[in-house]
Amino acid sequence: MTNRIKERYRANFPHTETGHIYLNHAAISPLSRDIADTLQNYYMDRSSGSIENFEAWMQTVDETRNLIARLIHTDYPERITFMSNTSDAISAVAEGLTWKEGDEIILNSMEFPSNVQPFRILERFGVKLIYLHPDDQGRILPEQIETAITENTRLVSISAVQYLNGFRADLQSIGEICKKHDLLFVVDGIQALGAVDINVTSCGIDALATGAHKWLMAPMGTGFLFISEKMEAQLSPAKTGWLSVEVPWDLTNFNQPWLPVSKHLETGTLNISGILGLNRSLKNFFAIGMETVENEIGSLIQLATERLRDEPSVKIITPSDSTERAGIITFLVNGMDSPDDFVNSLKSNDITISAREGYIRISPHYYNTAEEIQTVLNLILNS
Secondary structure, three states, X not given: OOHHHHHHHHOOOHHHHHOOEEOEOOOOOOOOHHHHHHHHHHHHHHHHOOOOOHHHHHHHHHHHHHHXXXXXXXXXXXXXXXXXXXXHHHHHHHHXXXXXXOOEXXXXXXXXXXXXXXXXXXXXXXXXXXXXXXXXXXXXXXXXHHHHOOOOEEEEEEEOEOOOOOEEOOHHHHHHHHHHOOOEEEEEOOOOOOOOOOOOOOOOOOEEEEEOOOOOOOOOOOEEEEEOHHHHHHEOOOOOOOOOEOOXXXXXXXXOOEXXXXXXXXXXXXXXXXXXXXXXXXXXXXXXXXXXXXXXXXXXXXXXXXXXXXXXXXXEOOOOOHHHXXXXXXXXXOOOXXXXXXXXXXXXXXXXXXXXXXXXXXXXXXXXXXXXXXXXXXXXXXX
């Protein structure tokens, strides 16, 4: 990406004009100028315009569903349900399946709680959670998963990218293992979508859950769930509402058939403003090109890796292989008393990064620059 093009993209993010260096997209992304304008127009319409504009909103909802289908490589946009966040999406799967005592779910000890707690509650039914532990390079490998499979294994769930060390799972190989053993394959995509590609079709993913406020750069409280035909066949109505039936406007007919699971999970009024923001964000990504986005993020992570790996005071816990990472680099700085305090101190310099579990975590997006990376690393290494 040329400097001229980069500057054009940066101009869509007002915080860059103030000198704010923001490298915390694994937590929450800033809203672009055009998304803020989209939201402002929506709120003005709701407050002093037409107020009720359902036809136009529903057209945008349908369009956004199609954009998501394109993003995750499925020909079935009707299998995409809008959700509030990753936890809600995974919970819809966990609660919708019928479990029996002794069923096993394979997880791992590196997961963010969104991909644990919805399954942990199933222990009340006698479901057993099998936690795999990363190897000495911080990875969960497909062969570990296959070795852990027993006759009682029902489901495998993993984050496409782990939130702490940034390890990127081999979803293709894991999907093949799940298919071979006839297991359900669930993926938490929140640290991947918008940074790297996920293909639900080629990877055989049965459920892909995500919020959209991180790498997808959309408003908070917006996300989605994709479910495969195989998953849908095993899900029962667990989360329902007035829109979950075949003819919702037949208001006095309480005994209607349920809609297919992929539709009845949208139980009531949608987060229209969030979906409008996601729509604009996805159009931005496609205008730039997802391959370009991924390459820009990858080059910034590579730059940071090369700068840090020869520093004797630094221990990087993110995999060095570019195929095993995405937009996160996480490291320990020997002698730094409190990463949390240090990260907070950077805010006075208009720099935003993260401290997680005693480590420093940096997560740049496509509009960030090499100069921003070097500025932040200089401050960290000279602290």
